[in-house]
Amino acid sequence: MSVEAPPEDESRPRFRDTVRRLPATVWIVSFGILVVRIGNFLPIFMVLYLTSRNIPPAAAGLVLGAAGLGNVLGNTIGGYLADRIGRRWTITLSMVATAGPTAVIPLFDSLPVLIPLAFLTGMASQIYRPASAALLVDATTTDQQRLAAFAVHRFAMNIGAAVGGVLGGFLATVSYQALFLGNAVACLLFAAIAAVMLRNVTLARAGRGAGPASDAPEPSYRQALADRRLRRFLVMTLIAEFVYIQSTVGLPLHVDAHHMSPADFGLLMGLNGVLVLLLELPITGMVSRRPPGPVLALGNVLTGAGLAMTGLFGDMRWLAATVLLWTLGEMLYASMASAYLGGLAPPSMGGRYQGLYGAAITAGTGVGPVVGGAVYALGEWALWAVCAVGGLVSAWLCLPSRKAAA
Known part of the structure; x- marks a missing residue:
């Protein structure tokens, strides 16, 4: 991308x-x-x-x-x-x-x-x-x-x-x-x-x-996937969603391992929800004039870093700080990613581009709990390391490739 x-x-x-x-x-x-x-x-x-x-x-x-x-x-x-x-x-x-x-x-x-x-x-x-x-x-x-x-x-x-x-x-x-x-x-x-x-x-x-124009080539998913920018964006999405979904896998496991209650986990997720409702629109407005690539990269870095830092803390105050960090990443990323994809799609394939995006999101959030739980079973540190690396890789995919820069 x-x-x-x-x-x-x-x-x-x-x-x-x-x-x-x-x-x-x-x-x-x-x-x-x-x-x-x-x-x-x-x-x-x-x-x-x-x-x-x-x-x-x-x-x-x-x-x-x-x-x-x-x-x-x-x-x-x-x-x-x-x-x-x-x-x-x-x-x-x-x-x-x-x-x-x-x-x-x-x-x-x-x-x-x-x-x-x-x-x-x-x-x-x-x-x-x-x-x-x-x-x-x-x-x-x-x-x-x-x-x-x-x-x-x-x-x-x-x-x-x-x-x-x-x-x-x-x-x-x-x-x-x-x-x-x-x-x-x-x-x-x-x-x-x-x-x-x-x-x-x-x-x-x-x-x-309203469907493709009569003189245009028949649109297809194969034609959509021929777009290198779309392929890069989809890989980024898959990794980013895999990392983000660990907030519902690794975080509750971490809370339980540190002898905190389900109510504590509920408070942390409630903090995420309140922050998104109150701040996402203003933050989106603040970055609305910025190029999407760096904004998406920063969002992915903050999400990966916030989740990775979960493993460093065992009390609610510091865990709340990590939630604040990855929630900020979520707010920078979510609307900007959808808007950027909308600008990529040709008129006759807007639905197909969005369909592939939705498939990447659901694949990442579907595979994330299974793989995340398995990695956590090997060692909690391994899951947080995967979040950190995933955040960096997805951020890199948001930036111009060498071919694009050439």
Whole structure:
């Protein structure tokens, strides 16, 4: 991935003004994301549901693994459909297809049924993601506008996740049937939002979201992967997500090893959530005029360093400082990465580029817990060393390659 620094343009509007002037499409998509994230209980409470049915941890891992594999496949299918049938219908199809399997999960406790059901649900639930991201790119015309759109999108996701966690905990005390029915209802609401509110949207970039032009070569994933910048970006994403997900693997293991309670781990993760909600938009605004490469590199370095330093401390004050460090890396990285990718994609392959990006994210977060747990079992120091090296390698991949500089 190579990024050349654009000339500084002092005439560009302030970031807050860019946010206020975002097209209606951005707000509609972000509202839909807010709704579906509030009701996205399945990934959070699936383990608790499985253990409530007396399913052993090893078997529960098979169910979660099937859902994770479905996530990767769903992103690639979603990228194809977004370019083929359009963004709006891809989102609608994904949400309707997710609602049915999600609603019936509590009716079964047999692994031969739950494993394929989890796979189908995981696949359908991710098909919308490339289409929604591509819509944000379609609706924007400048780099700053695109960055603002993805920042608002992430803010909606984070608000939805925070509210959804609390609401899901309440519904789980009522019944798991209510929990998963609520998830299905949220999916259907997003489908309705996409089908109705996105019906007459005007795209800022002509030719996007309606399939390839008749005189253009047929787009394909092979054609997308011929882009060296995209390949470098995907490798960076895979490594960066692997490192970041160790916050949910190595950190709780470290907390337990130092005889702290699950509540302590919850406080640390709560600190992460509060910081992201309060500071991500302002920080994104601060770096909005900077070239993306160095910003992404710094974000990856801080994430890797913050997680690596976890192994040096055993009390809450210092662990909170490490959380602050890797959360700052997360805030620098997340919206900027999505916006940068949006600028790479040709008009006819916006969905495919986003689909590959989503597949890289889900692959990194899916493999991360398995590999991270195995490395931790060899030695805790080994996991933190892997985080440090991973942060440096992913940062290096954000900077211009020698070929690009030549």
